[in-house]
Amino acid sequence: MYNIIISGVGGQGILSIAFVIDQAALAEGLYFLQSEVHGMSQRGGAVESHLRLSETEIFSPLIPQGEADLILSVEPLEALRYFSFLKPEGTVISSRTPYVNIPDYPPLEEVFREIKKVRESWLIEAGQLAKQAGSLRAENMVVLGAASRYLPLHEDNLKKFIRVLFQSKGEKVVETNLKAFDLGRQAAESQA
Amino acid sequence: MEKVVLLGDEAVALGAIHSGLTAAYSYPGTPASEIMEFLIRQSAGGKNFVAKWCVNEKVAMEEALGVSFAGQRAMVSFKHVGLNVAADPFINAAITGANGGLVIVTADDPGFHSSQNEQDNRFYADFARVLCFEPSSHQEAYDQTREAFDLSEKLGLPVMIRLVTRLAHSRAPVEVREPRGKNQGFKYGYGPDWTLLPANARRRYGDLLQKQKDLQAYAEQCRFNQFFPPEPGQRLGVVATGLAASYFREVANRLETRPAFLKISTYPFPQKKLLELIEQVDEILVMEEGYPFLERFIRGVAGLPGKVIKGKMDGTLPASGELKPEIVARGLGLPVRNGVSLGDFKLPARPPQLCPGCPHADTFKALNEALQGYERGNVFSDIGCYTLGALPPYRAIQSCVCMGASVSMAKGGAEAGVYPSVAVIGDSTFAHSGITPLLDAVYSQTDMTVVILDNSTVAMTGAQPSLGTGEPLDKMLVGLGVSPEHIRVITPLPRNHQLNVGLIQEELAYHGLSVVIARRECIQILGNK
Numbered sequence: 001m002y003n004i005i006i007s008g009v010g011g012q013g014i015l016s017i018a019f020v021i022d023q024a025a026l027a028e029g030l031y032f033l034q035s036e037v038h039g040m041s042q043r044g045g046a047v048e049s050h051l052r053l054s055e056t057e058i059f060s061p062l063i064p065q066g067e068a069d070l071i072l073s074v075e076p077l078e079a080l081r082y083f084s085f086l087k088p089e090g091t092v093i094s095s096r097t098p099y100v101n102i103p104d105y106p107p108l109e110e111v112f113r114e115i116k117k118v119r120e121s122w123l124i125e126a127g128q129l130a131k132q133a134g135s136l137r138a139e140n141m142v143v144l145g146a147a148s149r150y151l152p153l154h155e156d157n158l159k160k161f162i163r164v165l166f167q168s169k170g171e172k173v174v175e176t177n178l179k180a181f182d183l184g185r186q187a188a189e190s191q192a
Numbered sequence: 193m194e195k196v197v198l199l200g201d202e203a204v205a206l207g208a209i210h211s212g213l214t215a216a217y218s219y220p221g222t223p224a225s226e227i228m229e230f231l232i233r234q235s236a237g238g239k240n241f242v243a244k245w246c247v248n249e250k251v252a253m254e255e256a257l258g259v260s261f262a263g264q265r266a267m268v269s270f271k272h273v274g275l276n277v278a279a280d281p282f283i284n285a286a287i288t289g290a291n292g293g294l295v296i297v298t299a300d301d302p303g304f305h306s307s308q309n310e311q312d313n314r315f316y317a318d319f320a321r322v323l324c325f326e327p328s329s330h331q332e333a334y335d336q337t338r339e340a341f342d343l344s345e346k347l348g349l350p351v352m353i354r355l356v357t358r359l360a361h362s363r364a365p366v367e368v369r370e371p372r373g374k375n376q377g378f379k380y381g382y383g384p385d386w387t388l389l390p391a392n393a394r395r396r397y398g399d400l401l402q403k404q405k406d407l408q409a410y411a412e413q414c415r416f417n418q419f420f421p422p423e424p425g426q427r428l429g430v431v432a433t434g435l436a437a438s439y440f441r442e443v444a445n446r447l448e449t450r451p452a453f454l455k456i457s458t459y460p461f462p463q464k465k466l467l468e469l470i471e472q473v474d475e476i477l478v479m480e481e482g483y484p485f486l487e488r489f490i491r492g493v494a495g496l497p498g499k500v501i502k503g504k505m506d507g508t509l510p511a512s513g514e515l516k517p518e519i520v521a522r523g524l525g526l527p528v529r530n531g532v533s534l535g536d537f538k539l540p541a542r543p544p545q546l547c548p549g550c551p552h553a554d555t556f557k558a559l560n561e562a563l564q565g566y567e568r569g570n571v572f573s574d575i576g577c578y579t580l581g582a583l584p585p586y587r588a589i590q591s592c593v594c595m596g597a598s599v600s601m602a603k604g605g606a607e608a609g610v611y612p613s614v615a616v617i618g619d620s621t622f623a624h625s626g627i628t629p630l631l632d633a634v635y636s637q638t639d640m641t642v643v644i645l646d647n648s649t650v651a652m653t654g655a656q657p658s659l660g661t662g663e664p665l666d667k668m669l670v671g672l673g674v675s676p677e678h679i680r681v682i683t684p685l686p687r688n689h690q691l692n693v694g695l696i697q698e699e700l701a702y703h704g705l706s707v708v709i710a711r712r713e714c715i716q717i718l719g720n721k
Binding site: 009010018022023026031032033034035036037038043044045046050058059060061062063064065066067068077078080081083084085086087088090101102104105106110114117118 | 195197222223225226305306329358359361362363364365435438439441442443516517518521528529530531532533534537538539540541542543544545546547577580652654
């Protein structure tokens with residue numbers, strides 16, 4: 001069983017990350033069960049998706065407390081929100097780029113310091129890399145790229161379904177998102 | 193068999209399509225909206241079957257009943273509180289009975305994720321005396337929907353399916369079976385069973401009571417209700433329904449010896465299987481999402497002699513909120529793993545809020561300013577994105593109860609002496625349930641101001657079409673008898689602020705009924721164009 005929490009703020013493309021991982025898991029013959037948030041919270045609030053991958057049948061759509069292997073966050077403060085789910089030996093991969101839409105957003109250095117208390121934690125310049133790839137909206141794919149070497153899935157499959165996800169929006173959007181994925185992956189590798 | 197990745201909601205929708213659906217009706221509401229969203233996408237503009245958003249749940253239920261009377265298969269779906277709106281035709285549909293398969297899907301919201309309550313609609317099925325399925329997985333959501341259509345036609349009764357948020361809004365692969373075509377039979381003019389004059393109704397209710405034994409017999413042999421005896425030496429029995437059964441399965445392998453386990457997926461529930469479990473154990477733990485519906489039956493008044501019954505009523509499980517795997521683990525006495533602690537770090541909440549550029553924000557700012565100086569006023573509001581106007585920085589509204597209630601409460605408030613008495617309601621909510629109370633206010637010439645936030649969509653649930661927007665809305669107001677001089681339209685934009693404040697002040701000062709329409713398209717649908 002491999003348990004992932006994907007987190008961020010409504011509108012940051014959490015469900016797009018989930019779609020790519022789900023489809024890649026299906027292509028690789030794994031079981032998966034993925035919960036998501038619709039409705040009120042999507043309006044600029046905290047959103048999360050619990051995504052579970054396994055070689056055997058999965059029953060609970062929710063990850064039990066203390067049993068997440070990976071927190072994959074498109075926003076640094078939102079990574080912290082789910083620490084009670086993280087195994088002490090688990091991994092955090094988060095964007096460094098804050099989404100400030102609340103008056104009491106803590107100083108960013110404090111947020112980073114908390115994230116770095118987890119031994120396996122990586123902060124990625126997702127905003128900057130997304131821009132470099134061609135669109136600020138591709139932060140989610142940067143973070144997915146950075147996390148890809150931890151996922152029990154083949155990189156080719158992830159990329160295949162990024163293509164599937166964005167193909168209706170045209171080749172340029174597909175290329176931007178694939179580039180964002182690659183830049184994220186390279187950034188994580190250069191830190192490792 | 194083919195595997196398809198589906199939300200729980202979509203598994204129900206696909207199950208209905210594969211059952212030979214003729215028509216489906218709904219009103220948007222979290223966590224049920226994705227059922228109709230999926231159906232509309234699959235309907236090919238109505239070529240394959242009818243899939244429509246309706247003005248409200250009552251209308252949806254009645255339209256579905258019309259389809260069923262014609263011998264065709266119909267489904268309605270809505271969030272749990274939607275069934276309150278549709279309760280009248282729902283209860284009576286059990287008495288008229290169904291002709292073509294008629295399935296009612298309720299998506300309950302334990303934990304109040306997006307709702308004003310966490311009512312448990314299994315009580316409605318019991319109340320109406322119809323059979324209810326409660327799937328524990330995506331596969332069962334698909335399979336039980338297909339079963340529900342078969343059973344509805346076999347029993348001649350509507351059948352209900354109860355989902356909960358975590359099943360409705362999670363995604364997994366589902367194996368699908370061969371679809372079947374629509375019903376070929378067509379009926380019309382079959383009156384005596386459908387005309388609930390007292391004499392007919394008594395006879396039909398008698399028929400419904402007679403059928404209860406068939407429902408019970410079905411529950412006893414239904415493949416979705418499963419009993420597993422305990423391992424030797426284990427004196428605990430777990431009775432778990434729907435998704436609770438899946439949470440139990442998640443943690444059960446951590447127990448040293450397996451308890452007896454009864455998984456329940458139908459109501460009426462399988463009494464014989466339950467008695468079989470009770471005989472083999474000393475302690476019974478009941479797990480269910482929502483209210484302690486089953487637990488109350490099992491406890492009765494006197495309990496079970498010599499047995500300990502645990503669940504939500506004795507505090508073993510929390511009385512409110514949704515179940516979670518760690519809650520179920522604790523209920524079984526299993527330890528829960530600790531995650532990573534944040535220590536002293538104070539994590540601020542990030543509640544949902546109006547989008548940047550939202551027209552409601554400009555309306556609230558203008559309304560707040562217009563109301564300055566009044567001490568005994570009240571702003572009654574309603575269900576939608578604009579309910580977020582209760583939160584800072586706006587703090588512009590003082591109520592949210594149920595669809596359309598703003599208008600009725602403003603009238604009641606005005607009659608009790610509240611002035612200004614203001615109702616704030618969205619365009620779709622107005623069409624849903626605001627028209628009838630406004631007619632009441634016209635008739636009484638109530639001194640109140642209704643602000644209709646016309647953003648031309650059902651925004652909160654994902655931009656479904658609104659049935660009461662734009663020019664038709666203006667005409668509707670005139671048609672209802674609101675004086676045309678007191679139907680005012682503003683464009684909520686920062687640059688119009690002073691103008692809008694002045695106009696609202698005029699209508700607040702007017703001692704009669706006025707309607708201010710704040711008209712600007714939702715920023716979300718604008719962005720999607």
